[in-house]
Amino acid sequence: METYMKITSIKTYVVPPRWLFVKVQTDEGIVGWGEGVLEGHAETMAAKFSELEDFLIGTDPLRIEDTWQKLYRNGCYRGGPVLMSAISGIDIALWDIKGKFLNQPIYSLLGGPVRDKVRSYCWIGGDRPSGLVKSVKEMQVKGYDAVKFNICSELQIVDSYKKIDGIVKQLDELRTAVGVDMDLAFDFHGRVHEPMAKVLLHELEYLRPIFVEDAVVSAQVDAMVNLSRSTSIPLTIGERLHSRYDFKQVFEKRAASVINPDTVHVGGISEMVRIGNWAEAYDVALAPHCPLGPIALAACLQVDAICYNAFIQEQSIGIHYNQGGDLNDYVMPDSKFEIENGFLPIPNGPGLGINIDEAAIEKLAKVGHKWRAPVWRHEDGSIAEW
Structure with a gap:
């Protein structure tokens, strides 16, 4: 089979605040950019990309699906967060190359867009929710009409109603302050176990959240099924699932009304689509997860452009993790992400549609990062879900 060009090198950049970018170079001079970090494990991912060079150098970057299958099926082990995040970074970069080679945005190569923009929400609060009313009002001024936040800190598998009442009181005050003009997405972040999740969903239903994310950890799909049947709140799962095979039981068991796979963790644009x-086919909505960098967001927007059931897009502008770097620090001025009346425009340039500031990446890669998730403990000393 004729080869148009060959991959000549793969280079990774660990950059603040907690990201890893991957650059795929070709002998035709066309460069593709991907993002393939696993939060808290950037050094591991850099090593994994180095291993993948053995399978990629000299191959045709335009054969995206063949490359995806080769990386996925090679050897005995497949799936999981490390391998799928690495595949994601390569897949995104290859789609970027193909779009640039054909002078088309990625969405044009996948059937063309069904929308020109997508609604977006902003993160507020921190790991433990605080200052929610003030933050929401600030987001309203910036044009947002939807926000997401953690609803609680540590919560035992069976906890006190005093703590439940405190959570409800804080969220009730928020809803009272902002009225119905702001949609609220509640993130349980997998730190709530099923006994308390059932109680919380019942107590919070009247606040009419747009969805509840990770009501329990993603491994508890059967628990999600039970919770979905007991509440009218749309439940969301997906950021910790890593391929279509992980989503199979979610669809078949009707465990969620919304899925939020992450383009950087689930196998890239190919698998997201x-x-x-x-x-x-199951009438399940798509809300891509993306508290990450600009390449990840650009990849999500290409998916949003062609998936009819995509309805809202997460992004990390100003998120509490972004100390030392933010989305727009790594793109050229003509590619900066800006919210317009609560929507993100779909980039329409070739490939991912954004122009990367390689000089900024090179400079900040010298700073790097060693971001780690915090360690939380319950009052009894046992480890708590973060």
């Missing part, structure tokens, strides 16, 4: 289209 497959999962998004599959979800549509």
Whole structure:
């Protein structure tokens, strides 16, 4: 089979605040950019990309699906967060190359767009929710009409109603302050176990959240099924699932009304589109997870452009993790992400549609990062879910 060009090198950049970018170079001079970090494990991912060079150098970057299958099926082990995040970074970069080679945005190569922009929400609060009313009002001024936040800190598998009442009181005050003009997404972040999740969903239903994310940890799909049947709140799962095979039981068991796979963790644009289209067959909505960098967001927006059931897009502008770097620090002025009346425009340039500031990446890669998730403990000394 004729080869148009060859991959000549793969280079990774660990950059603040907690990201890893990957640059795929070709012998035709076309460069593709991907993002393939696993939060808290950037050094591991850099090593994994180095290993993948053995399978990629000298191959045709335009054969994206063949490359995806080769990386996924090679050897005995497949799936999981490390391998799928690495595949994601390569897949995104290859789509970027193909779009640039053909002078088309990625969405044009996948059937063309069904929308020109997508609604977006902003993160507020921190790991432990605080200052929610003030933060929401600030987001309203900036044009947002939807926000997401953690609803609690540490919560035992069976906890006190005093703590439950405190959570409800804080969220009730928020809803009272902002009225119905702001949609609220509640993130349980997998730190709530099923006994308390059932109680919380019942107590919070009257506040009418747009969805509840990770009501329990993603491994508890059967618990999600039970919770979905007991509440009218749309439940969301997906950021910790890593391929279409992980989503199979979610769809078949009707465990969620919304899925939020992460383009950087689930196998890239190729796998996101497959999962998004599959979800549509079950009338499940798509809300791509993306508290990450500009390449990840650009990849999500290409998916949003072509998946009919995509309805809202997460992004990390100003998120509490972004100390020492933010989305727009790594793109050229003509590619900066800006919210327009609560929507993100779909980039329409070739490939991912954004121009990367390589000089900024090179400079900040010298700073790097060693971001780690915090260690939380309950009052009895046992480890708590973060």
